[in-house]
Amino acid sequence: MNTPTPAAAPADSGFVDGYLPDDEVLSSARARAEDLGCVPLSAGAGATLRFLAATLRAKAVVEVGTGAGVSGLSLLRGMAPDGVLTSIDVEPEYQRAARATFREAGFAPGRTRLIIGRALDVLQRLTPGGYDLVFVDSAHIEYPGCYELGVSLLRRGGIIAFHNVLVGGRVIDPSHRDPETLALREVARAFREDERLVPALLPVGGGLLVAAAI
Numbered sequence: 001m002n003t004p005t006p007a008a009a010p011a012d013s014g015f016v017d018g019y020l021p022d023d024e025v026l027s028s029a030r031a032r033a034e035d036l037g038c039v040p041l042s043a044g045a046g047a048t049l050r051f052l053a054a055t056l057r058a059k060a061v062v063e064v065g066t067g068a069g070v071s072g073l074s075l076l077r078g079m080a081p082d083g084v085l086t087s088i089d090v091e092p093e094y095q096r097a098a099r100a101t102f103r104e105a106g107f108a109p110g111r112t113r114l115i116i117g118r119a120l121d122v123l124q125r126l127t128p129g130g131y132d133l134v135f136v137d138s139a140h141i142e143y144p145g146c147y148e149l150g151v152s153l154l155r156r157g158g159i160i161a162f163h164n165v166l167v168g169g170r171v172i173d174p175s176h177r178d179p180e181t182l183a184l185r186e187v188a189r190a191f192r193e194d195e196r197l198v199p200a201l202l203p204v205g206g207g208l209l210v211a212a213a214i
Contacts, residue, residue, distance in 0.1 A: 016204060017042050017043040017044045018043070019043075019044070019047070020043060020044075020047045022043055025073065025101065025105045026043075026046070026070060026073060028101070028104065029068050029069050029070045029073060029097075029098075029101040030068070030070060032069075032097040032101065033067055033068035033070060033097070036067075036068060036091075036093060036094060036097060038067045038068060038091075038094060040067055040068060040070035040071065041071050041074075041137060041163055041205045042204065042205045044204040044205060045071075045163060045204045045205025045206075045208055046070060046071060046073075046074035047074070048202060048204050048205070048208060049071060049074045049075050049078065049135060049161070050074045050075065050078035051078065052078065052133060052159055052161065052210070053074075053075050053076075053077075053078030053079045053083075053132075053133055054079075055078075056132045056157075057079075057080050057132075058075075058078065058079045058080060058132035058133045059079065059080045059082060059083040059084070059132060060083065060084060060086075060130060060131045060132055060133075061075050061079060061084075061085050061086065061131065061133045061134070061135070062086045062087075062088070062123070062126065062131050062133070062134045062135070062150070062153060063075060063085060063086070063087040063088065063134075063135045063137075064088050064119040064123070064134075064135070064136040064137065064142075064146055064150075065088070065089060065119075065136065065137035065138035065163075066087040066088065066089035066094050066095050066098045066114060067089070067094055067097075067098065067137070068094060068097040068098055068101060069097060069098030069101030069102055070101070071135065071137055072085055072087050072098055072101070072102065072112070073102065073105055075133070075135065076102065076105070076107055076111060076112070077105075083111070084112070084113060085111065085112050085113070086112075086113045086115065087112065087113070087114050087115070088115045088116075088119050088122045088123070089114075089115075089116065090116065090117065091116075095114045095116060098112075098114065099112075099114065119136075119138055119142055119145075119146055120142060120145045120146070120149065123146065123149035123150065123153065124149060126153055127153070128152050129152075129153070129154065129155050129156075130153060130155065131155065131158060132154075132155060132158050132159070133159050133160075133161070134150040134151075134153055134154060134158070134159075134160045134161070135160075135161045135162075135163070136160075136161070137162075137163035137164070140164075140167070140180040140181075140183050140184055141179055141180050141183050142183075143162060143165075143183050143186075143187045144183055144186050144187055144190070146162075147162070147187050147191070151194070151196065151197070151213065154213040155213070156214065157212060157213060157214075158212070158213050159212050159213070160197075160211050160213070161208055161209065161210045161211075162187060162208070162209040162210075163205050163208060164205060164206035164207060165184050165187065165188060165201070165206070165208070165209045166206055166207030167180075167181070167207075170184075171184050171185055171188065171207075188201070188209060191209055191211050194211070196213060196214060197211035197212065197213060197214065198211060198212045198214055199211040
């Protein structure tokens with residue numbers, strides 16, 4: 001008689017985030033983010049981004065939502081030594097903080113290209129098929145537009161990732177019908193149905209929705 005296998009316990013987010021703890025530079029970046037009132041991604045999500053960038057040996061990465069440089073630093077640390085991170089944000093103050101983070105981490109100015117502007121405007125000006133990885137962590141209402149434009153930027157085998165798509169369970173609760181939640185549901189559905197992509201939803205960073213272009 002076969003003994004039933006116990007169901008897996010839910011992931012312990014505290015353990016996941018503490019598995020690869022922040023170093024001094026990342027801790028300083030988180031402090032800047034708190035001062036600016038922008039919420040950085042978790043340590044677990046940052047480690048995942050670094051892993052993805054390293055797996056791809058990424059040389060060209062687009063980030064939507066610079067913040068204080070926490071996610072950008074995670075990406076840079078996984079990218080190829082000659083890789084360039086293009087990061088987009090509407091807030092000049094955020095990008096000043098991110099520059100300080102990258103400088104403290106020892107990255108030369110030429111490794112980053114920080115662009116001030118609306119993501120949906122800037123993404124249209126970037127080279128289609130020219131990027132290894134696209135990471136989006138911005139206003140949720142913009143996620144559907146960033147999805148459409150972001151996929152077009154990927155080379156074959158490239159990865160697109162959206163942060164915090166579960167927003168504390170609101171997406172799976174049908175009673176939530178606000179515009180941001182509807183936008184997140186739209187993106188989750190689009191990832192699943194897009195025949196150009198191989199998607200997965202990872203239980204880090206409030207839900208990291210990722211897909212590889214095939």
